[in-house]
Amino acid sequence: MKSDSATRAGQTDKGFSPQLISAVNGVFEVLAVGYGNQYHAAYPNAEQSNLAKRLWAKHLSHYPVNLLMKVADDIIGKETFLPSIAKFKSHCDHAYDAFGLPSVDSAYVEACRAPQPKKQFKWSHPAVYFAGLTTDWFFLSSEPKDKVFPVFKRNYEMLCDRVIKGEKLDVPIEKALPAEITTPMTREENKQHLHQLREKLKL
Template sequence: MSAQRVTSNALVSSVQLPAKPKRVVYSFNKPTLLELPDDKKLQVKQAIDYLIDELKALCPAWKQAWTANTDMRVVKRNWAEALVSEGITSKSQIDLGLRLLRNEQSPFLPSISQFVTLCQPTPENLGLPSVDDAYKQAFAVSHPAANFSHCHPASYHAACEVGLYVMTRYSEQTSRERFAKAYKETLSKIWRGEAIRALPDSETKTAIIKATPEVANKALTDMRAMLGIKRKRILS
């Protein structure tokens, strides 16, 4: 797995220092339909045409929402804009939503927001750890001497997006909330086929920590600074 970091649609955070405790505000760079290149717009158009036909087949009562007076061009544009803003632009993503909608066996059309939710994969759909398990893994590796052997790359990537410092220094409620948002975006990246961070080489990292006194001294100095303790170096 590549360790290259993909910056498009990445999670962006800004820290507001005056707040107590510090508050991180998350936002997502959501694309719009007009910003897509022409070939991508064509792909979206074909996907929406396919979606509308499938919705009519799955939901016999569709005429209650789309009457003879409904401008289907407006309907398709609204659906396209909503799906694109959530990164849902491929037939495979739409098929996931249609499969789950088929299981509901409802004769009525879903709302756009309901269908968007169906198209967004859960960890279980992708064979990944649940949010709770991923958080536990992320918290366990948010330390300098962490062992990564039991951590999934998706858990580690989401932890890095939040910030390893936040994972270990903030309250559990705060770190869990921020991790859940980052993990959701990580799932979307995986579903779109984008690269996420690879796990660090835990064996090499552990060996360096054990073999380098400078690293140990720095760790002790940082710990004493947090506790307000002043002492001389004890390692040489």
């Protein structure tokens, strides 16, 4: 599958983004190196490989392009045989693990069970926090799963796509309030405090 045209006269890769075409070409290059003879037996010439690339692009078009190369690199270390489209798609569906992302079901349970304050909870991944925040914490805790889960799932998958594309998500740190209000020390008091601290630390 060339970036500008298909191998058959009169046909083009119309409908496929340049990013997807590049990703599928990259996937096939990885598979060719990883599976050698198996790959060349399945795709003995350019026409066969281009037809296959078009078919794969059609079935993989709804996955983030950044994910495809990650899966290709991962799959050659796990699968003995050249993967079919179905096998490759299955790996794509479970590839969130490679980015430290829990499954949508695990993320949903985590978001529902996380105690307040949410910002201070140790999240498995920031995407879970932001999915809960976007879905609305009260909505998560007060409505039945069959109503809440589809909304959470959509939000979480959108955030996962952003992570896969390289975006870094950070849970904002909630500043703790001081236990008591204190008046500022004078310059002399500061010097005395510093002296005592140095003596204590033997500096």
